[in-house]
Amino acid sequence: MAVRVTEKSRMLIELPMMMFLRLADGDGKMTAREMECFDKLLKSRDWCRSSLFRRSLATTEAEKAEVWERYTAGEFGTAIDQVAASLDTVLGSTAPEERPDLERDLLQLCRRVRKAARWGVGPFWGDDEGKTTFEVLTELIKRPSARSAQTEAKAPVEAKVPTSNVGALLAGHVSAEMFWRRGKLPLRCIQVIDETHDVKTFRFVAEPPKLFRYYPGQFMTLEVPIEGNIVRRSYTISATPSRPHVISITAKRVERGQVSNWLHDNLSAGDPLFADGPHGTFTCIPDEAGPYLFISAGSGITPVMSMSRWLYDTMPEADIQFLHFARSPEDLIFADELREMERHLPSFRCQFVCSQAAETSGWPGPVGRISPELLTKLVPDLKKRSVYLCGPVPFMDAARGMLEQIGFDMTRFHQEIFGGVPRRDPGAAEAQASKAAKVMFSASNIEVDCKGSDYILDLALTEGLPVAYSCRAGQCGTCKVTLLEGKVEHDCANGLTPNDEKDGHILACQARPIGHVVVDV
Numbered sequence: 001m002a003v004r005v006t007e008k009s010r011m012l013i014e015l016p017m018m019m020f021l022r023l024a025d026g027d028g029k030m031t032a033r034e035m036e037c038f039d040k041l042l043k044s045r046d047w048c049r050s051s052l053f054r055r056s057l058a059t060t061e062a063e064k065a066e067v068w069e070r071y072t073a074g075e076f077g078t079a080i081d082q083v084a085a086s087l088d089t090v091l092g093s094t095a096p097e098e099r100p101d102l103e104r105d106l107l108q109l110c111r112r113v114r115k116a117a118r119w120g121v122g123p124f125w126g127d128d129e130g131k132t133t134f135e136v137l138t139e140l141i142k143r144p145s146a147r148s149a150q151t152e153a154k155a156p157v158e159a160k161v162p163t164s165n166v167g168a169l170l171a172g173h174v175s176a177e178m179f180w181r182r183g184k185l186p187l188r189c190i191q192v193i194d195e196t197h198d199v200k201t202f203r204f205v206a207e208p209p210k211l212f213r214y215y216p217g218q219f220m221t222l223e224v225p226i227e228g229n230i231v232r233r234s235y236t237i238s239a240t241p242s243r244p245h246v247i248s249i250t251a252k253r254v255e256r257g258q259v260s261n262w263l264h265d266n267l268s269a270g271d272p273l274f275a276d277g278p279h280g281t282f283t284c285i286p287d288e289a290g291p292y293l294f295i296s297a298g299s300g301i302t303p304v305m306s307m308s309r310w311l312y313d314t315m316p317e318a319d320i321q322f323l324h325f326a327r328s329p330e331d332l333i334f335a336d337e338l339r340e341m342e343r344h345l346p347s348f349r350c351q352f353v354c355s356q357a358a359e360t361s362g363w364p365g366p367v368g369r370i371s372p373e374l375l376t377k378l379v380p381d382l383k384k385r386s387v388y389l390c391g392p393v394p395f396m397d398a399a400r401g402m403l404e405q406i407g408f409d410m411t412r413f414h415q416e417i418f419g420g421v422p423r424r425d426p427g428a429a430e431a432q433a434s435k436a437a438k439v440m441f442s443a444s445n446i447e448v449d450c451k452g453s454d455y456i457l458d459l460a461l462t463e464g465l466p467v468a469y470s471c472r473a474g475q476c477g478t479c480k481v482t483l484l485e486g487k488v489e490h491d492c493a494n495g496l497t498p499n500d501e502k503d504g505h506i507l508a509c510q511a512r513p514i515g516h517v518v519v520d521v
């Protein structure tokens with residue numbers, strides 16, 4: 001008699017491998033040590049309380065080769081939304097009385113794999129990545145919303161763009177669990193807005209739903225799958241934490257830029273994406289009273305836009321002068337919304353300056369580049385304000401120099417660097433140029449002879465090693481790696497938290513080796 005394999009029973013057989021691969025190895029390969037650990041988990045089933053899950057592990061063990069074949073043939077994947085869908089199918093179709101034991105066993109499986117990380121299975125124990133994946137999976141197992149919706153629905157309706165479940169957050173009691181804690185979070189894009197010819201805003205909800213908590217001006221690091229690799233770049237959160245259900249980034253397409261072009265050309269409503277954050281210290285929050293002068297150019301408008309939206313929602317009496325510089329009237333981002341805010345708030349003033357404006361454009365505003373004269377003309381009382389500046393590096397260098405020249409009190413000056421070109425201290429590096437050094441990239445077993453003026457990121461990239469980076473200015477923390485032995489010197493270490501330093505992390509883009517060092521790359 002043919003045995004009918006239901007969706008649930010197929011998923012129950014695949015689920016242990018799916019979860020193991022998700023936790024132990026996001027890139028879909030299994031090392032010999034991981035294989036050994038997986039075999040042990042399948043064999044020692046005495047920890048299971050659910051007879052269903054015990055049988056499922058036994059079947060996975062018996063059919064391991066076929067399950068692995070189905071996985072490598074792409075019949076199932078380990079992306080977080082695929083694991084979430086399988087969990088919902090399995091748990092949603094399990095009888096309510098069997099569910100607690102099954103949930104408990106699934107959590108046990110996660111804990112056992114996480115514990116095995118201490119002995120070199122998957123990401124290292126101290127890794128943020130391993131910890132975050134573990135947290136996301138355990139939350140998925142415990143989440144009730146998707147499951148109950150599924151059991152109640154007679155016939156699930158497939159929507160091309162999944163409806164976000166954000167409304168669930170409005171019902172019932174708000175608990176700490178509902179907030180985005182610092183770390184990696186699965187997002188789903190819900191909308192893409194064309195701001196200008198080369199700037200788009202991407203709006204997201206968290207999945208499972210969360211309330212976003214961050215300081216206006218902070219950024220998050222997106223993980224983008226490009227040609228089989230995960231590429232990371234940081235983007236300021238252009239939304240405001242006063243509207244916590246939705247988060248957004250606003251990205252400018254950069255010529256030949258990997259991630260900005262991928263976002264513009266590929267990301268659309270319905271697509272999942274991972275983001276890590278929130279990060280950064282550029283925010284108006286400790287300085288709630290103002291008065292403020294926001295100065296931005298190009299896509300550097302995003303952090304000061306987030307601050308403006310926050311102040312608009314929470315402090316309508318705030319005294320804000322907003323100066324934005326763009327190439328042409330067509331390049332102005334958020335101009336309509338800023339003018340709207342100006343109409344509604346008595347002490348909000350926005351002024352736009354274009355460096356070029358064709359006569360035919362009818363542009364009524366100032367034309368030119370930033371200068372001390374223009375600054376003092378547009379904002380005569382600028383010396384009494386706190387300045388928040390963001391834009392391309394040459395623009396910021398010029399603006400900062402002008403403020404110093406005017407005699408501005410630089411203790412009230414704040415800036416955010418998006419980076420792009422490496423920003424380093426040539427003087428400090430020069431002093432070490434004559435000193436010999438050696439960097440051992442331990443995970444890759446590559447040793448490089450170098451100078452004390454060389455940066456660890458450059459050395460790694462020259463060797464073709466996969467170190468992620470974004471700002472190359474010591475700000476974003478994307479290039480964080482672990483220093484296992486020796487000492488380094490940083491030109492700038494703003495991207496490290498005190499905990500990072502305690503854990504032995506360094507910023508590869510800013511760290512130069514002193515003598516012999518070993519890094520975990």
Ligand SMILES: Cc1cc2nc3c(=O)[nH]c(=O)nc-3n(C[C@H](O)[C@H](O)[C@H](O)COP(=O)(O)OP(=O)(O)OC[C@H]3O[C@@H](n4cnc5c(N)ncnc54)[C@H](O)[C@@H]3O)c2cc1C
Binds near residue numbers: 236249417
């Ligand atoms: C804290 C922070 C916040 C940020 N916020 C924002 C934001 O809100 N909005 C925003 O738009 N950006 C933001 N950025 C910048 C963003 O992180 C990216 O740096 C930017 O989008 C470019 O990334 P990319 O992958 O497209 O370009 P990359 O691939 O990194 O290229 C960067 C530069 O190198 C050049 N380049 C690339 N390949 C080559 C090549 N083969 N030969 C020569 N040149 C080459 C590109 O032309 C480009 O100028 C932020 C950065 C940081 C650190």
Ligand code: FES
Binds near residue numbers: 480
């Ligand atoms: S790449 Fe941003 S801190 Fe190094």
